[in-house]
Amino acid sequence: MTKEKIEPNKWIDRYADYLFNYTITRVNDREIAQDLVQETFFAGLKSMKNFKGEASERTWLVSILKRKIIDHYRKINSKKGQAEVRINYNSSEEGEGDWLEERVADLSDLGAAGNMENEELGDAINNCISKLPEKQAAVFKMKTLQGYETETICNELDITASNLWVIIHRARTALAECLEENWF
Amino acid sequence: MAYKKSVLFISCDEAKHICDKVQYGEASGWEKFKLNLRLSWCRFTKAYSKRNNKLSELVQKAEVKTLDNDLKNKMQKELERELSNSK
Structure with a gap:
């Protein structure tokens, strides 16, 4: 098996959009x-130096990104403190009978399942775009995703x-x- | 004998081209009419059109986000600077 080479100069062209889309579906904020x-x-x-060339460059960068995303959530959770985390349905005795119903309503509200599917679809599309030759990918993205004029x-x-x-x-x-x- | 290009009947390739333009809302009314005419009998055009529409639908549904080109240029410069510093 040939080892993957590392080419940081090409990272932005090749992976910036892929990584960005991966991140935004998980943090929901463009700037972050x-x-x-x-x-x-x-x-x-x-x-x-640690890149051994056994995985693809992209897989390796995604593994770094995943850690960054986890760190990001750790950071905001520690900022929020315990108060917000403690609010949950089970803690109030009065509303004990209601929580199940509320949960159900929550799920049907186009919640987690729908988003997850779109997330997966976004990843799949990105993955396919990244397999295109560079010029095709660039033109397709500008025309289709960024909506530039011909x-x-x-x-x-x-x-x-x-x-x-x-x-x-093509x-x-x-x-x-x-x-x-x-x-x- | 050279065939005269028909005003009304289009080739499969031309139909595909119009179908691509339709995905971006850039086909004229007349082009759409010619495409529909061909769609009524050409199964290749029909198959292409179906896949092409589905692709548009998926891309729209996924709301794939990209970075602005200016920002990418900026990132590229910063990356290069960092790269030359680390050497």
Whole structure:
């Protein structure tokens, strides 16, 4: 098996969006997510020596990011203190009969299950995008996810409009194939 | 004999192209009409169109977020600076 090389110069292009989306579905705040991704890259740089090339570069960065996300939650939990944590349904004796019903209402309220599925779907889409050739990924993201005008993309990437549509076509075909097994 | 390009009937490739444009709301009314006409009988166009619509639906549902390009450029610069410092 060939060992994975580490190329920090390409990290932003290759993984920034992937890591960002991974983070934002878990922390729900753009700025915090940006910071965590940035910190992950810096931490990656610092521990580059530890990268053995057995996992892919992305898997390795995600493992760093996961730690950052956990640290983030630890930090905000310790800031909140105990008071908020202690509020739960079982603690008040009066409302003992009500809690079950409230829980049920909570779940049906498009809660955890729905979000989890979207989270997984987001991860799957990101994963498939990251398998595209770099140019296809860049064009697809600008056009589809960031909603740039065709003209803007053409100017920025120095391609013609018909080029753009060919690239979009290839990207969409590849993505549909990639997602087909689990999501279609 | 060279075929004259038809105003009304389009090739499968052209249909796919229009279908791609439809996903971004960039197809004209006339293009959509031509696409629908072809969709009524071409199973390849139909299959492509179905997958393409499904892909749009999934992407929309997942609300995939990306970083702004300016921010990415900034991050790239900071990363490079950090990289040259660590060398």
